[in-house]
Amino acid sequence: MNNDWKSRLNVVYSTNPDFKYETEEQESVATLPENQQRLKVQLDKRNRNGKAVTLVTGFVGAEDDLKELGKYLKSKCGVGGSTKNNEILIQGDFREKIAMLLIEKGYKQTKRIN
Numbered sequence: 001m002n003n004d005w006k007s008r009l010n011v012v013y014s015t016n017p018d019f020k021y022e023t024e025e026q027e028s029v030a031t032l033p034e035n036q037q038r039l040k041v042q043l044d045k046r047n048r049n050g051k052a053v054t055l056v057t058g059f060v061g062a063e064d065d066l067k068e069l070g071k072y073l074k075s076k077c078g079v080g081g082s083t084k085n086n087e088i089l090i091q092g093d094f095r096e097k098i099a100m101l102l103i104e105k106g107y108k109q110t111k112r113i114n
Helices: 063-077 095-105
Strands: 040-044 053-057 081-084 087-091 111-113
Touching: 040 095, 053 095, 063 081, 063 087, 063 095, 095 111
Parallel strands: 040 111
Antiparallel strands: 040 053, 053 087, 081 087
16 A cells, blocks of 8 residues: 555545545646657747747757757856747747757757847
8 A cells, every 4th residue: 555645735635444545647748759749949038037048949848858869958048048838948049049959859849030
């Protein structure tokens, strides 16, 4: 029996002796191959106090693969950033460099949006 209390935080109490708590398995999304990804690279300044960030959207796949791609882009640009909600945020205006890096890495359907 799995006795990890963190996975049962929203269960109050059950008096049923046969009760089995079932955790929801998150469906893993299969990551599309690089040549089928349709990524968009754009500059975004909204809700960021005037600071510019390069935003990469359109990634279809697992969260781990998105984080790996984000880490690669951040290291190549030498800046910080984050990955969440199937988006990669890179601090600063690196649209040209990121578009070139993605095309070199095999993401052939990358579009740079002004």
